[in-house]
Amino acid sequence: MYRYDEFDTDFVNARVAEFTDQVDRRLAGEITEDQFRPLRLMNGVYLQLHAYMLRIAIPYGTLNTGQLRMLAHIARKYDKGYGHFTTRQNIQFNWPALSDIPAILADLASVEMHAIQTSGNCIRNVTADHFAGAAADEVADPRPYAEILRQWSSVHPEFSFLPRKFKIAVTGAERDRAAIQTHDIGLHLKKNAEGELGFAVYVGGGQGRTPMIAKKIRDFLPEKHLLSYATAILRVYNLYGRRDNKYKARIKILVHETGTEEFARQVEAEWEALKDNELTLPEADIQAINAYFAPPELTARPEGDQAVKLARLDSKSFADWVDQNVITHRHPDYAAVTISLKGIGEAPGDASDSQMEAVADIADQYAFGEIRVSHEQNLILPHVARADLKAVYDALVEIELATPNSGLITDIIACPGLDYCALANARSISVAQDISTRFADLTRQRDIGELKLKISGCINACGHHHVGHIGILGVEKKGAELYQVTLGGSADEHTSVGEIIGRGFGPDEITDAIETVVETYLAQRLDKSENFLAAYRRLGPAPFKEALYGGEAKAA
Amino acid sequence: MKVLTANRLTDGEAVWFSPGKFWAETIAEADVVDDKAGEAELEAAGKAAFANNEVVDVELIDVELVDGDIRPIRLRERIRAAGPTNRLDLGKQARTAA
Ligand code: HEM
């Protein structure tokens, strides 16, 4: 994986020193909150309901075991023994004291991590497919390009004060596991007819109060033009993006108001002037970055097939886990493993310090020391020999991280909601816990099949509810929590925004409502191969409305 | 009825202004006011403490008394006063249990 060079190290250390001084001055009363707030946000420090919160970037979701151990150390020493992995491949600590944050940032810097650009109107942590470098269907590893973008965008003088935050995601496969069409820029790495690498470029996706699906403005951008083209897009945005209204300031609004064709024309015109300047990526530089992401040497382990076969016979729970949480690797003797952070009835995305340490040990022993964080709030071991799957499974059982529910209804994405977040209208975690408990039975979950349920505690949509097959949005009505249900959203290569199905449900009605939706799907699907989303797309909202509101809907 | 709440600057801890003119760590110790004059007094105290860099995010919030206990009207403030509802081992609620 990428290692900091001297420049990176100096830069991050200098930032730690600078922010340490700023915190000291704030604590000494030498600067006011109004002066300090933007400074702390630039370093990932928010204030939530109970305490400060520190958001740490995990670039393109890739961690080595030293880094994961450091996160465990921080959780134990400065926080309350756990961390929350988020949909943006970040980790958040919910309880740090402001006075401890300089020490935390110094600890992070020692393992090449930081919290820079995890907030503010700049280019945020660049996210990527969590199976990058391992997936069988991948054209090329998207992470080197994410790293190039990260280097280019870090304290980029021209793009540090954009009209609003800016999020970029990259995928290297046809099957989009990085939700690129919900990002400000989505990049799909692919090969053209000549076998050259380049990107399909999507712009103007986003969630929040105005969800929009990104528009493709270029079908193939040769890889060497990545930075000049991104610069062109950001220049057009920086120039014309609205600064008068925070709710209209994202690039999605600009693309929408300008029109895709005209926006694309403006970008191309800007790019014409830029495209062969110093931003063109030399082949040697691309190769150099690529070298950092060279896959581990995967020696042949052909005994895996037999080992898995035998272990399956021996243990049904192992077989269930393999079926659900293990995916095909590009190397036939290996597999990629999803470690579910969605234990039944648990808070989605939370992991304890000792779990993080144990995962690091497992990764060192069986997975070449590499861990990924997925935007679905799970951890991934990208390269595990099939012959070692049983050992990995047994070790995960020990730490209660072997829940076999990847992609099922209990693999819920949920934002922190009103249990932590100062902006929330309603709780998310408690709803996720209730639904997870209701659908705990694995046979039932597997009968329901692939179902992406996503929950946000307010319209900011940090929990991706707009693009959940089933989405739940918490609102506040007359001082009480109320949950709106949306159906038919999706964040894959056929991205769609879910439709609100009708009036909302109270906290003690929402789980029943979800069960009604699921039962309606089960009754109406053509057969098991038609998953929830496909059935919804065929049926439309009517049968679900009828089931949820029945006579009430007709009377209205 | 209202109480004055904020987060302490140094560690972000949720705090409430008490009749003893200090920032208490539990809402039970908060100064409850039920008239404009009381509110004005609390607001002035909040402004001063903010200016003095003791606290941030200062806010007057609505409460009611239930069996003599101070209970915020909004769920948000009830959760601030207690801790995350999914982790009864964390936040203020963990102390009262102990
Ligand atoms: C203190 C906690 C948080 C605050 C204050 C916060 C704030 C916001 C705001 C204001 C937006 C709307 C931006 C817009 O529409 O322009 C937003 C969107 C978003 N946030 Fe958060 N958020 C928080 C926690 C999280 C967490 C925990 C996650 C991941 C689980 C997350 C991921 C996202 C995502 C994916 C979006 C929507 C994508 C988009 O930007 O369009 N946020 N957040």
Ligand code: SF4
């Ligand atoms: S969606 Fe709303 S409640 Fe949830 S984390 Fe984002 S801002 Fe907070």
